[in-house]
Amino acid sequence: TCLAFAMALAQKRAKLEDCPDVSEEAKEKLAAASAPPMAKVVFGTGDNVVQIGQETVMFRHEEKFYNPTVLAVTVSDKLTGEDLTKRIEAVNALQFERIGIKIGARAIALVNDSGSPESFAQAAAAVKDAGDLALILVTQSPDAMAATVAKTKESVPLLASATPDTAEKMAKIAKENGCPIVAKADSIDTLADLTEKIKAEGVEDIVLNLQTPSLQDQLLNLSKVRALALKKVFRPLGYPTISFV
Template identity: 35%
Template sequence: MALTGIQILKMLPKKNCGECGIPTCLAFAMKVAAGQTEIEECPYVSDEAKATIGEASAPPIRTIKIGTGDAEFTAGGETCLFRHEKRFENQTGIAVLISTDEDAAAIDGKLKRANDFEYERVGVMMRNNLVAIKDAGGGDLAGLAKKVMEAAPKQAIILMSESVDALKAGAEACGANKPLLFGANAENVDAFAALAKDTGCVIGV
C-alpha cells in the first residue's frame, strides 16, 4: 500500500537542506507520495528508508508482457485504480475469444474482425490487442495457436486450458511469441508454475 507524505516524512532526515531541489523535507515527502519525484533524490535518506518506501510504492501487480514484436501487449505495473487519481500507464486490452470447438468459418470471421477493429477514443487509437484461445476439451489448441499467429500476427495470444499438456503444446507452437497461460487452479498450480518457468510465459489464475 502506498505511503502518505507524512509517513514518508517520518523516514527522512528532516534537514530541510534543499539539495533535492525542493525547499523542505515535507514538500519533498508530499511529492514522493504523489509520484512526482523519487526518494533517491534525497542524498541523506537511509538505505532502509529507500527500501521501505520503494516496496510500499511498487505496483500491486508487476508489469507483464504477452507476445513479442508487433504483437506485444503490456499489462500491470499500475499504481492507481482510477484514472482521476493519476493516470494509467498501459492501454486497456481488448480481446476476442475463440474456442477449439468452433468451426473454421466462425474462427476466420472473428480473427478478421479482430484485425479490422479500431477506433479513436479521446485522441487514443484503440484496437483489438489479444486473441484468447479456449480449449474446449480434445481440440487442437496448438494448431489453433499457429492459425492465429498466421492470420492475426499483431495479436498477442492467451491460451486457456486446465490441461498442462495442452498448454505446453500451445506454448511450444507459439515459440518466441510468448502467450499468457490461463487456467491455473489449486490442483494444478505447481505444474503451471513449472511450465511457466520452462517456457518463460506468464500465467493467469
C-alpha cells in the same frame, strides 16, 4: 546522512542504487517495499506487445492510468481451415470509435473448447502465424497448455489459467517458457492464496481472474481486489485482472 537519503528515497527523489553502502539483502527488501502496488505484466512481442497493470490509483482523476484496458476476442480451437482463418481476420480487423478515439482488439484468446491438446496446439500455431495480435491461451488442462506453448512460446502468450488444483503444473510451464500466467479462483481469499503458491514456484508475472456468478458480483469483487492492492498495498493481490464476459 542515511536518514536524509532514506527520506529522499521515500519521496522518490533518490534511487536505491545511488547509495554504495546498501547491502544486497537490504536492496532486495527495499526494492520490494518500494515496488508499485500493482505489478506490470507484459505479453506478446514486437508490434503486438501488450502491457497491463502498474496502476497506482483507484480513479483516473487522482493521478492517471498508465496502461489502458486491453480488449481481446475469443476464438474456439474447434474452428479449422477457412473458418478459423476468417475468424482470425475478422478479429484482426475489429475496430470501433469512442469519443473520437479508435479502439480495437489487442489480443486473441484461443479457447480449448475441443479438449484436445493436438487441436489446441494446431489452432494456436495458425493464430500465431495469421494473427496480428497478442495471444492468450485459455485451457484448464496442463497437458494441452504444455503442447501448445511449445509451438507458440516465442510469441510470449498469456497462459490462462492456473487454478488451485493445477497451480504447480501450470506455473512450471509458465516458468520454463518465460510466459505470464493467469491465476483463477472463485473467491478473493482463494485467489490471494493461489498467487502466493504460483509465486513460490518462481513465476512473478501474474494476472488475476476472479470467478463470480454474475457481472454485478464480478464488478463488486474486482473493485475490492483493486482497493486491497492499491489502498492497502496487499501484495498477494497486487496484479492486473482479466475478465471473460
